[in-house]
Amino acid sequence: MSNDCIFCKIAAGEIGGPPVYQDEEVTAFRDINPQAPHHILVIPNEHISSLNEAADGHQALLGKLLLTAAKIAADQGLAETGYRLVLNTGPQAGQTVFHIHLHLLGGRRMAWPPG
Numbered sequence: 001m002s003n004d005c006i007f008c009k010i011a012a013g014e015i016g017g018p019p020v021y022q023d024e025e026v027t028a029f030r031d032i033n034p035q036a037p038h039h040i041l042v043i044p045n046e047h048i049s050s051l052n053e054a055a056d057g058h059q060a061l062l063g064k065l066l067l068t069a070a071k072i073a074a075d076q077g078l079a080e081t082g083y084r085l086v087l088n089t090g091p092q093a094g095q096t097v098f099h100i101h102l103h104l105l106g107g108r109r110m111a112w113p114p115g
């Protein structure tokens with residue numbers, strides 16, 4: 001845990017409401033500034049600053065993020081209509097919180113290319 005990381009505090013239950021999903025490895029919670037009717041963030045409980053800091057040892061954990069997002073999408077009724085997963089990495093991609101997180105966006109039609 002990084003003491004100055006807001007997502008570490010959310011994963012530890014120190015701030016924020018009840019998570020959408022949580023187990024010993026990952027936490028999912030609603031984005032505070034939703035960009036779609038469904039906007040959920042899926043994070044590892046372990047602090048990893050960005051995909052650039054992910055190591056080979058994180059392979060299973062990164063796969064778990066994807067599978068957890070798919071399960072949540074199904075739970076939210078998004079599997080058939082579709083949804084988008086976004087993983088911003090670094091300044092030009094718009095990463096603002098440096099604890100790796102997968103955005104799960106759904107409930108509206110998405111544009112391509114993304115902005």
Ligand code: 5GP
Pocket residue numbers: 006016029030031032033034041087088094095096097098
């Ligand atoms: P990024 O721009 O780093 O990919 O995404 C960070 C996301 O975290 C943003 O969509 C932002 O709205 C969300 N966020 C930032 N602070 C908080 C917070 O304290 N609680 C929640 N639930 N979401 C947050």
Ligand code: ZN
Pocket residue numbers: 001002005006007008009046047048098099
């Ligand atoms: Zn963190």
